[in-house]
Amino acid sequence: MKSSINVNGTLKTFEVKADEYLIDTLRNNGYVSVRRGCDTTSCGICTVLLDGNPIASCSYLSCRADGHKVITVEGIQEEAALIADFFGHEGADQCGYCNPSMALTLYAMKKELKNPTDDEIRSYLVGNLCRCSGYVAQHRAIRAYLEVKS
Amino acid sequence: MKFVNKVRPSVDGKGLMMGKPGYTDDLAEVNSLVVRVLRSPHPHAKILKINKEKALALEGVECVLTHEDFKRIPITRAGQGYPEPSPHDKFILDNRVRHIGDEVAAVAASDKETAEKALSLLEVEYDLLEPVMDFEKAYENKTVLHPEPEIHEMFPIGLEPMKNVAASYMMNVGDVEKTLANCEVVIKETFFTQAQAHVMMEPHTANARIDYQGRLVIYSATQTPIHVRRILSQALEYPLSKIRVIKPRIGGGYGGKQCLHGEFLVAAVTLRTGKPSKIVYTRKEVFESTFSRHPMRFDIKLGAMKDGTLKGIDVDVLSDTGAYGEHALTVFMVAGSKVFPLYNKVDSIRFGGKVVYTNHTPAGAFRGYGAIQGNYALESAVDILCEKLGVDPVEFRMKNMMKEGETSPIFEIMGEGTEGTAMVMESCKLKYCVNRGTELIGWKDKYPKKTTQDGKIRGMGMAIAMQGSGIPYIDMGSAMLKLNDDGFFNLMVGATELGQGSDTILGQIAAESLGVSPDKVVIYSSDSDLTPFDTGAYASSTTYVSGNAVKRTADKMKEMIIEEGAKALGTPVTETDFDGDNIESNGKKMTLAELSNRLFYNEDQKQLVSVESYVGTKSPPPFMAGFAEVEIDPETGKVELVDYAAVVDCGTTINPALAKVQVEGGLVQGIGMTMYEDVVYSKNGTLVTNNMMNYRIPTRKEITNMHVEFADSYEPSGPYGAKSVGEIGIDTPPAAITNAIYNAVGVRIRELPVTSEKILMGILKQKENGNE
Numbered sequence: 001m002k003s004s005i006n007v008n009g010t011l012k013t014f015e016v017k018a019d020e021y022l023i024d025t026l027r028n029n030g031y032v033s034v035r036r037g038c039d040t041t042s043c044g045i046c047t048v049l050l051d052g053n054p055i056a057s058c059s060y061l062s063c064r065a066d067g068h069k070v071i072t073v074e075g076i077q078e079e080a081a082l083i084a085d086f087f088g089h090e091g092a093d094q095c096g097y098c099n100p101s102m103a104l105t106l107y108a109m110k111k112e113l114k115n116p117t118d119d120e121i122r123s124y125l126v127g128n129l130c131r132c133s134g135y136v137a138q139h140r141a142i143r144a145y146l147e148v149k150s
Numbered sequence: 151m152k153f154v155n156k157v158r159p160s161v162d163g164k165g166l167m168m169g170k171p172g173y174t175d176d177l178a179e180v181n182s183l184v185v186r187v188l189r190s191p192h193p194h195a196k197i198l199k200i201n202k203e204k205a206l207a208l209e210g211v212e213c214v215l216t217h218e219d220f221k222r223i224p225i226t227r228a229g230q231g232y233p234e235p236s237p238h239d240k241f242i243l244d245n246r247v248r249h250i251g252d253e254v255a256a257v258a259a260s261d262k263e264t265a266e267k268a269l270s271l272l273e274v275e276y277d278l279l280e281p282v283m284d285f286e287k288a289y290e291n292k293t294v295l296h297p298e299p300e301i302h303e304m305f306p307i308g309l310e311p312m313k314n315v316a317a318s319y320m321m322n323v324g325d326v327e328k329t330l331a332n333c334e335v336v337i338k339e340t341f342f343t344q345a346q347a348h349v350m351m352e353p354h355t356a357n358a359r360i361d362y363q364g365r366l367v368i369y370s371a372t373q374t375p376i377h378v379r380r381i382l383s384q385a386l387e388y389p390l391s392k393i394r395v396i397k398p399r400i401g402g403g404y405g406g407k408q409c410l411h412g413e414f415l416v417a418a419v420t421l422r423t424g425k426p427s428k429i430v431y432t433r434k435e436v437f438e439s440t441f442s443r444h445p446m447r448f449d450i451k452l453g454a455m456k457d458g459t460l461k462g463i464d465v466d467v468l469s470d471t472g473a474y475g476e477h478a479l480t481v482f483m484v485a486g487s488k489v490f491p492l493y494n495k496v497d498s499i500r501f502g503g504k505v506v507y508t509n510h511t512p513a514g515a516f517r518g519y520g521a522i523q524g525n526y527a528l529e530s531a532v533d534i535l536c537e538k539l540g541v542d543p544v545e546f547r548m549k550n551m552m553k554e555g556e557t558s559p560i561f562e563i564m565g566e567g568t569e570g571t572a573m574v575m576e577s578c579k580l581k582y583c584v585n586r587g588t589e590l591i592g593w594k595d596k597y598p599k600k601t602t603q604d605g606k607i608r609g610m611g612m613a614i615a616m617q618g619s620g621i622p623y624i625d626m627g628s629a630m631l632k633l634n635d636d637g638f639f640n641l642m643v644g645a646t647e648l649g650q651g652s653d654t655i656l657g658q659i660a661a662e663s664l665g666v667s668p669d670k671v672v673i674y675s676s677d678s679d680l681t682p683f684d685t686g687a688y689a690s691s692t693t694y695v696s697g698n699a700v701k702r703t704a705d706k707m708k709e710m711i712i713e714e715g716a717k718a719l720g721t722p723v724t725e726t727d728f729d730g731d732n733i734e735s736n737g738k739k740m741t742l743a744e745l746s747n748r749l750f751y752n753e754d755q756k757q758l759v760s761v762e763s764y765v766g767t768k769s770p771p772p773f774m775a776g777f778a779e780v781e782i783d784p785e786t787g788k789v790e791l792v793d794y795a796a797v798v799d800c801g802t803t804i805n806p807a808l809a810k811v812q813v814e815g816g817l818v819q820g821i822g823m824t825m826y827e828d829v830v831y832s833k834n835g836t837l838v839t840n841n842m843m844n845y846r847i848p849t850r851k852e853i854t855n856m857h858v859e860f861a862d863s864y865e866p867s868g869p870y871g872a873k874s875v876g877e878i879g880i881d882t883p884p885a886a887i888t889n890a891i892y893n894a895v896g897v898r899i900r901e902l903p904v905t906s907e908k909i910l911m912g913i914l915k916q917k918e919n920g921n922e
Contacts, residue, residue: 032171035175035176037842039434040842074169080168081164081167084164088164089157091157091160091807091809091810094650094811096172096649103168122854125850129842130351131348131351133811133815
């Protein structure tokens, strides 16, 4: 079947199977920044924005995305570069595997929450697991990023 | 120092954040065959027959591999020195399966769906065998996991397969029984540590292709590309010279990618079909079919005098290596060699025991291997001893622990798999670490416990730890620097970046030696055809071993630049200097860009390349002190970590931000092992925790307060005074947190992980016994 998805501002029509997940459609079509972590919607690595909201693309059927807007990190390059500066300053980027998904979730959080508390930040990002950093360096970087942006 | 001991962003962080392709599966050939593996549903069985006709008949299936397709060559998947200290007890595919998730057969097909369909068409007849699921019953069990005659050890490691023993070890300093008999206080305790899964975010991934020169090119998420090349060559009897292994970016490893995984199968498929192939493990496969931490039982005795002098340590260890013996002996030995030198003033010490096979997922390397297990046992036992002696545990440690300028006889006796290397601690700021840690956590005000207004109890606990910096006389790192026109450099290293920041810090070391900005040092690492040798990222070796190699290489390049500069300026070498920008002598001057353009295009043309290598003659330990504050609800046993303070002596921090996150990340993995993570099997051998919903790692909600600082320390043998820092952070949480729990509510956790249930049961038992 066909699924027409607006990916990063460009309308694309993909030939998809009924049981195909969005992560595979995107990866197979060159959006390799969308990566697989866990297969069970537990880790957040495969996050993309669907109509602006973070979702796990490993459990979202491609056919359901028909007619919707999907943003991968390729679609927020400027913001990702800015976030990377704050992560880099704290040494928080580490293996980098989860970082495109971190950038996307932060981008969505910034739009959704005004002046979030530490707890609100942690709650918003709780589904984005990281095994390298121990989180506290990420948190320092996120705090600094939000302060500069506001 | 201009560029060392300075925070710099990592060289790859921004590109990866922006989504640039870089990881193994991003780099697979577009039309790769997809390799999937049929895995055993039984913990222990013989394979009588595999009918692959139906699978082969399926359109799109290119190849089905079973044990009949491979020559029986016993190997070890452990990437470490050669000959390896691990038993050669694994076949690429075998006619026997030894754990649920063990490989039965592999299918290569045009796409994932076809490959999975083909797996379902494979018909396998099994003869089910009794599994060994309890590691305390494995020794001399009537069920033998490895009766096959081919398996062997490369040198004596105590392998006794007919007794289910993968390795065994024993060492002695002094006469421990005599010492303990003369001690005024002796304690005897038993501790258990559980298996732990690495849960690196990138699953194990590999792909293969034959390139335009006919070379077998493997991309692999590995910590040890050179070992991958060698072991592949040996296992497939394929010439080593025809294999190229490239390690791209890796999404975390922590030791879990120190062993080979899918490389064998993609190599075999591509060699057979001539077509590119790839394998990406599912998360279930990562849990069931790779490696986890060795569970251990410690029977430990400590003997001391009433004045608080520790006199003797006696330790017997039983370790569970699961179905195969990767790192069986080395992990075991580290449980002694990187733990017990902490208390170096004892009269005698005995350390020994066995590593046994069971029908569990194999154990392998995991950050802090052996050390975290041993540290939990020792540092818990020390607190128990202190209470019996009536001595303050901080004072006891201050009195008995290792100090600068001292040594321990253990260093010479125990290495990793072999004898060790004697060394004196030229840098050891443990005393500072302990003092500073007590300040950071507020020990004086809060120890041992406080009750909060809402009736919860906050307890304080601590532990000290040590690690190493590479394996002396074995681990070798090397580097190559190439000057380019316009005056910038390529640094080629075998060292393996796996997210810890090694490319970044090695570039900083080279820049410091050359005096040039780090932007002018462009680094490439871990391509077996293009970069020089390095044993890989393990044993906390990169900063110290590979870093020393880089420093030597850059120092040599600086000499070459001065020599060529002197020639160009017509000045004596001894009176010529290079400051990173200019070559200068007696008022004459030229820029590096001018010199390099001259060397390439105009006069005295030549390519400047320097190559050096380094192998340690010692393994200077980083040290640390860890302090935990926990809060317990005495009604429910619910425990929360309120604060963790850590002060680390790793010598100079090459990049303080990256070093700090190495410690923070290690701490959280250690906290996870202590409080959240458990590898659980059902009675029939099924792994219950085979997904990330059942296996719980810490989230950012649990980790809120953490204070990490570094001691001002300088290791004379390290590059710019640095020691390694990759593993030390993981070691202290089990003992520090369980000591804090004891100090809060009097419940001693002797079996990890800590759970609220265990604490509550302990509290209820106290009430029953009437000593509330």
